[in-house]
Amino acid sequence: MTNWCMFAFTPNVDILHMSYMRILSGIQPSGVLHIGNYFGMMRPAIALQAEGEAFYFIADYHALTSVRDPTMLRENSRRVALDFLACGLDPERAALFQQSDVPQVTELAWILSAVAPMGLLERSHSYKDKLARGLAATVGLFNYPVLMAADILIYDSDVVPVGKDQKQHIEITRDLAVKMNETFGSEPDGWIFKLPEPRIQAATEVVPGIDGQKMSKSYGNNIDIFGDEKETRKRVMSIVTDSAPVEAPKDPSGSTIFQLYSLVASKDEVAEVREQFQKGGTGYGEFKKQLFEKLWEHFAPMRKRREEMLADRSYIDNVLARGAERANEVADQVMKRVRSAVGLR
Numbered sequence: 001m002t003n004w005c006m007f008a009f010t011p012n013v014d015i016l017h018m019s020y021m022r023i024l025s026g027i028q029p030s031g032v033l034h035i036g037n038y039f040g041m042m043r044p045a046i047a048l049q050a051e052g053e054a055f056y057f058i059a060d061y062h063a064l065t066s067v068r069d070p071t072m073l074r075e076n077s078r079r080v081a082l083d084f085l086a087c088g089l090d091p092e093r094a095a096l097f098q099q100s101d102v103p104q105v106t107e108l109a110w111i112l113s114a115v116a117p118m119g120l121l122e123r124s125h126s127y128k129d130k131l132a133r134g135l136a137a138t139v140g141l142f143n144y145p146v147l148m149a150a151d152i153l154i155y156d157s158d159v160v161p162v163g164k165d166q167k168q169h170i171e172i173t174r175d176l177a178v179k180m181n182e183t184f185g186s187e188p189d190g191w192i193f194k195l196p197e198p199r200i201q202a203a204t205e206v207v208p209g210i211d212g213q214k215m216s217k218s219y220g221n222n223i224d225i226f227g228d229e230k231e232t233r234k235r236v237m238s239i240v241t242d243s244a245p246v247e248a249p250k251d252p253s254g255s256t257i258f259q260l261y262s263l264v265a266s267k268d269e270v271a272e273v274r275e276q277f278q279k280g281g282t283g284y285g286e287f288k289k290q291l292f293e294k295l296w297e298h299f300a301p302m303r304k305r306r307e308e309m310l311a312d313r314s315y316i317d318n319v320l321a322r323g324a325e326r327a328n329e330v331a332d333q334v335m336k337r338v339r340s341a342v343g344l345r
């Protein structure tokens with residue numbers, strides 16, 4: 001029996017008092033997944049799937065704000081599903097689906113946008129960052145956090161595992177939930193939406209890229225989870241360092257190499273490399289080689305699983321179809337509540 005059966009949805013407001021936790025997160029299919037996605041969101045999300053009822057989705061509606069090639073959007077969406085499953089998402093525990101298979105979420109986004117203060121969205125860092133990077137100032141880009149709030153609220157989510165860059169989006173979600181509850185919540189319950197909590201891992205809240213800035217597909221500083229060996233080695237070997245000579249002691253705390261190494265090595269290995277940094281006598285090139293070996297080894301079982309899954313195309317289709325079915329069940333229940341609360345039929 002899957003968790004879905006155990007947690008069959010009760011269409012009654014008492015879900016607030018049920019003891020299980022709803023976990024939700026999303027990832028955009030706007031490119032190839034990198035190790036910042038993995039350590040910042042996928043690994044924590046996979047760990048959480050054992051602790052409650054999880055909903056993880058491929059945010060293809062969101063990706064439309066930046067991807068203009070339909071073939072690429074479709075291919076990337078499939079690849080995100082494949083990569084997430086290969087990394088350990090268990091479809092018996094977590095519903096994996098495409099955002100656009102639950103189109104009710106766009107209806108909720110519209111309803112939320114009717115109460116969303118302009119000023120709240122104008123303060124969005126990610127909107128400003130995207131404009132600064134040259135993306136066109138579309139209504140979709142501006143409204144991005146409202147759709148994200150709808151994603152979260154439509155599943156009555158309790159916990160949202162994300163990297164630090166998504167924190168403000170979850171704060172906006174909470175603000176919109178409060179606004180809806182205040183505006184439309186009626187006695188005796190006085191609520192429509194739960195207030196979700198972000199779950200951000202301190203050690204991996206911002207995984208650095210090869211230039212030391214936050215790793216991001218759009219900065220071109222990414223190391224991909226399933227990049228080929230030659231390319232991955234090349235990316236690791238081009239991590240930017242200071243110019244300390246081989247013999248000089250080096251500061252591990254400010255080093256991207258050390259930070260990435262800490263994510264994949266054991267405690268003892270990390271302690272040993274820290275000592276080598278501080279002692280001097282080892283060059284950055286040598287540390288980079290050690291990092292590459294560890295990274296390659298870390299993702300080896302996942303690469304193997306991915307190869308196996310590639311052989312069976314229908315597997316991913318089935319997983320996504322089952323995930324969408326479960327997601328729709330919950331979204332329909334919540335939308336019934338929302339439509340009734342705001343006065344729609």
Ligand code: TYM
Nearest residue numbers: 025026027028036037040041059151162163205206207215
């Ligand atoms: P996206 O696709 O940019 O990234 C997916 C997840 O990966 C995390 N992440 C990182 N974490 C640490 N260090 C990094 N360098 C790094 N790069 C990426 C992100 O924080 C994110 O958790 N808006 C979301 C997608 C989304 C969503 C949602 C998430 C749509 N609706 C609802 C949660 C809930 C996004 O663009 O993520």
